[in-house]
């Protein structure tokens with residue numbers, strides 16, 4: 402057993418009789434998360450009950466069972482599958498004599514390990530402090546007694562724990578710093594809008610293959626890994642859709658997961674703005690995932706939370722080079738409008754993807770009449786690049802034309818719109 406791995410037990414609740422599949426899925430994923438964070442899961446414990454115990458999440462009998470299991474496996478960490486309250490955390494740590502963390506802390510911990518850029522680090526710090534603040538009471542002693550490791554990385558919990566005011570101040574500072582980065586990002590985005598190239602955001606469950614697809618599309622050389630949350634920072638690359646050569650900006654960003662902590666979604670809003678303002682969303686689905694459909698639902702939920710639920714979108718069923726789920730994929734293709742099957746790894750199916758993308762981009766065009774003064778004639782070339790210019794007439798005052806443009810460009814050149 403590698404020495405640096407924390408030995409862990411994971412615990413979940415089955416809240417209804419029919420909920421066993423859900424618990425299985427959720428715990429399997431919790432195990433993967435624990436593994437990603439550097440823990441070794443030696444066993445899982447499930448309890449059936451109507452609702453979580455207010456004081457201890459699980460019942461007395463189960464607590465005793467877990468105590469024994471901890472002893473038996475020499476484990477020092479218990480990971481619960483749902484977010485725990487301050488009281489639950491405290492009571493559980495006392496009752497179990499082991500370090501206790503919840504799913505949220507585990508995800509935050511992975512983010513803290515993965516964050517490399519200043520922006521990502523600030524955002525993770527913010528999310529961790531927001532999680533910590535309401536849970537400070539009485540936790541410090543237990544945590545410092547039990548030492549560091551998973552769930553305690555990040556902004557240095559032990560030093561901060563007793564001083565809520567200091568934490569509040571740090572939260573305010575972090576927000577300020579993130580806001581600063583955000584406004585710089587806004588500037589860059591506006592500079593891009595000047596060129597008015599449509600933005601296509603790749604969204605999806607973590608590990609679905611978004612970065613692989615970006616690499617396939619643009620040869621970007623983005624980090625791809627069979628790990629959860631390989632990507633935290635958005636990457637933007639320009640590419641052209643064959644065969645027309647229509648230029649597009651592709652955005653790859655952080656993946657989503659079920660029960661994604663709200664503090665994280667809020668903290669990553671700055672990063673996710675690229676997604677929130679995209680012209681088209683490409684929802685990348687891992688078609689080999691046994692729980693593909695619940696992953697899709699989780700993605701819809703996060704998109705809803707970000708306020709881009711109704712955005713024009715394409716669904717891409719990925720990894721079809723792995724054929725074990727072929728039946729499920731053809732059913733889903735038939736049921737899902739605007740969907741296509743591809744392998745981002747081998748490039749199979751990319752032609753279908755390009756055709757669909759081109760079609761979607763075309764549907765988004767808004768046709769208006771424009772009158773462009775001669776000194777701004779250069780705009781016409783830009784319009785042609787991002788949309789379609791139908792008719793051009795040269796008049797005394799300028800060039801009159803009709804152009805179909807993506808929403809963002811139509812807005813940008815609204816001042817040149819002519820009465821039709």
Ligand SMILES: Nc1nc2c(ncn2[C@@H]2O[C@H](COP(=O)(O)OP(=O)(O)OP(=O)(O)O)[C@@H](O)[C@H]2O)c(=O)[nH]1
Nearest residue numbers: 607608609610611612613626630631632656745746
């Ligand atoms: N067989 C197969 N594997 C793929 C395909 N696309 C991606 N993968 C693999 O799936 C794993 C995850 O790929 P990524 O591109 O890192 O996934 P991601 O969606 O960017 O993941 P996060 O950044 O963690 O959210 C890697 O091991 C890839 O090699 C595919 O079309 N076929």
Ligand SMILES: [Mg+2]
Nearest residue numbers: 611612631632
């Ligand atoms: Mg990625």
